[in-house]
Amino acid sequence: MRELDRLQQIAENMKSEQLTHKELIAQRTHINVSDEEIDGMDRLIYNHSLNKKSFREFMKLAPVTFQNRIQKEIDDGVIPEPIYQNKQHLFTRMHIQTLMDHWGMPKYSDQYEPRAIAIENQKGGTGKSSTSAILATASALDLQTNAKVLLIDLDSQGTLGQSMISTNVDDDAIYLTAVDIALGKKESTGDYANLVQNGYTDREIILNAPFSTHLPNLDVMPAFSTDERFHDLFWQAQTDEEKNQLVSRFAHEVIPVLKEKYDLIIIDTPPQESPLIWMVNEAIDCLLVPISPREYDFAATANYLLTTHARFEGLPSNGNNLLWSRVLIVNHDEKSPSELDVIDKLSRTVQDRLLSTYIVHSELVAAAAELNRTALDVAKSEKLVPPRKYDDAMTSINSVYKQFIREIKSISVRGK
Template sequence: MSIAVEFGKLGGSLRSESASLQDVMRVHVSDEDLIEGLDSRIYNHCLNKTELTKLFNLSKPTFNKRLQEAVDNGVIGDPIYQNKTHLYTRHDIHNLKEAWGYKVYSDEYNSKVIGIVNHKGGTGKSTTSALLSTNAALDLDDYANVLLIDMDPQGSQGINLKLKSSENGDEEAVYITIVDFLLAEVEEDNIVRSYLDQGYEFNDLVNAAPVDTHLPNMKVFPAFPDDDRFTDIFSSLDYENKMSLLVAFREKIIPILKNKFDLIIIDTPPQDSPLTWAVLEAIDGLFIPVTPHELDFSSTANYALSLEKRFTELPNKGCNIEWYKFAAVNFNEVSSNDKNVLNKLIRGLKDNLMTAQLAQSELFLEASVKGCTILDLKKSQSVTTAKQFDKAIVSSSAFCSQFMNEIKRIAIKG
């Protein structure tokens, strides 16, 4: 059964169910909790010596000897001293893993590209994209190199994750978006074309464009409002050039990024537009977050049906899609309406729905305001109640774990 037919069936099934029924960069906490002047997002992910010894599975004497050698050889700098505790940042851990030759994600898994899609706004695509990306980058056992691509012209990922160059006030920073690369051959006043004319290589530009975050193994490809021009330019082209533009992401950009990143997650715009079509043509997997509200349920049914039509029209006919799942997000377990809609999603989607849900919690809003994900906050630093904090963390742990297990299933080597 083709992917188009599958989504047609799912849309019909869902429709049947429907018919039947601040300086926010820093978190101000006590000196006991935070080193003065250290970004809380970096501090919160530090490990002490005991935790590092366990991570690298070494005896204490062996670890201390190798750690001192790493300091002497300039692999890492001195630790952060907090009272009698020595703290090591994720950048230190990254450098140690690299220097000591420890296992990384790419040893066992192939690179995969996952699109977070839904044409309705407010379904949690950006929150879900950032959460899944950050969770994957934080996993020190798998240790994947993660890229979060923002394809939504609103540019929320760059805003919410406080990209490092903007954080440091680098007014000379140049941002190149995926849309800039896609339009390089059809747009005269194009930043990528100008660099190519100066002698730069396309591959080098693509590799240099992603922006650093607070995690050494996670980068973000930002988006900006003028990326909206993609639709206007696409509409002005003849059929042959339209098709060439739709496949450019898959054929020219994704192969370059897959050589560098293990997991690529794409946050898409809330619309069924040519920009989204280019994403659908390029991805390996499709992840569709749904808020379990009645209006969102009806919209999701319509979206599944629209995907049936869209995949039949795309150059690749959806043959690139190896995996897809729907997922309930912002789920309020005490709401009878949310429960009723979730039950309809279960009946309509069956195995195509994630069993784990992302719980509704005030912590997600707090994290967004503070320019991070919920995984970057400590309970002691949060103004959210302990109950709301725990609910968000527990549900996101199960949610992210199931997502990564699903991705590994299609990515495993051999």
């Protein structure tokens, strides 16, 4: 047998042992979210719970008024009794969200238009996935903003989206990635086609595709290696019109439906330029480019930005959909003189499109990633990193989030 033929045989062997999307999710959800319990309570649920005092302060209510309102909702069965632990009453995010909805508190969508935001940079390892996860989690944790958030993972080589799923896996359920949905009726076989045959509308399929996470207002659409077939279909398309149709599917069929349900749609993208990136670019309102302040990343980002104009101009909307773009410094070691040089260069060149806040390099970000979490999902009391380092990372992440959400809100006021 020729060596090349032997390789083909090996590939086919491996393919036969490859887990399906569904099996993979089933495995991952077993090891995540519930990997640790605090007195019977899931670690992630516990970390994001608020004690009575914090919740009351957010509600801006006097203690007696707050107590009476809470007691009424418990008596009426709106929420169960709060969890009593370490001499304090804890309200989970799920219960807080239920109460906020029940009380008709202001929502993001009352005042702001929904936005799709891509996190993009052709350079691998520059911080796209970390930034996507941090911003999505920070947005979902922000009670004041009260937005519904969707994180779409489009990097078929990564595991970001899958690691955030907390749904119990149902044997009968069908799992679709964002690419499955984008291709939709283009494919005559497969899960999407089966759903259509069973009478579901595109809208129903799209709205039911996202998975829930540990946060009530954060959902996620994971990627899977079969997403690569988007490229195959694109390159097989015979005419420009067919190619344009494929590239427009997100913009025309998927994102508008998701915007009925979600206020902030954050899209993590793969590192290489490809038809998938074009499809994303055609559909987004906002573009955030994370960059680690190192010379190689600076050079790669310059190349990426140089091609961005032509990339958007060549799309059906000619880039007129893009409202906001910013460069964000991430993974920055403040003690490194060479990084400070790169930041100076970024200030001189990116100017007003460089966000003034940045995410510091932190053991917390890396340690959290090891646990399939973001830094925001780690409690200080877990002592994953020393308290000072924990505070530094949190301060930096929160400052970036605040600037991000303020800017997004400022371009999204309804009726403007």
